[in-house]
Amino acid sequence: MESIKRVAAINDLSGFCRCSLSVAIPIISAMGLWCCPLPTAILxxxxxxxxxxFDDYTEKMEPYYKMWKTNNVNFDSIYTGFLGSVKQIDIVMDFIKNFKNDKNIVVVDPVMGDDGVLYSTYTKDMQLEMKKLIKYAFVITPNVTECSFLSDTKYEGEHISIDKARDMCKKIEGPKNIVLTGIRSKDKIINFVYNTQTKEETIVSRNAVDVYYAGTGDVFSSALCAFLTKGFNLKESVEKSAKFVEEAVKHTFMCKLDNKEGLAIEKCLNLLWEENL
Structure with missing residues (x-):
């Protein structure tokens, strides 16, 4: 019998609201994978x-994951989300050095900011350290704001051209692939997929709903990591993840739920389960 693949998910845990580990665990599990969380904070x-x-988990992260090392735990993929300090980024790089091998993949969601500005807790030192972390990644999933900061490019809004997207991706050093998410184009949401080694690019677009929900990027990145871990190639994984997010957004919009509560993925997880049949 085929063994169940494991994903180490490094992110914060919010007890209420659909974001970070609260969406990563069900999404990854629905794909028939074993999600092993390493919390960065409890909210x-x-x-x-x-x-x-808010309970900062920085001082507990290293002894926590060292027990995994002691018990000879291994992972098929490593997925990182929000990191709250330079020290946490350093801890995650050490984690990758301990658990990375020739077969597993690293997915980094460089959660840094939105709408052209860094989050209030995000410092210049953290920005520089994130540039080091992404060098370990098979793929990173920045939004337009994060891509601007990682490429040291002026932010010009979400409605950017493909030429602009390409130019930003070319300036980012380290990751093998970049999925630039959330580009706005009329009634579409575009994900620009760029291979930094071959320079190959792919455009994946889905219908847009003119509304924002907290944690949407977490849902996309969690699904992307799951599809990649299942063995789908990057293009297929982006397409399937974007489709899942679109369906979740439409469902949440119809339910007229509070934007802060995030995407109502509960009634959409069957779409991922069907992919696992």
């Missing part, structure tokens, strides 16, 4: 709310 709800409980 009552995400920081988009005025009030929240």
């Amino acid at each position: 009552s709800n995400h920081t988009g709310y005025d009030d929240f409980f």
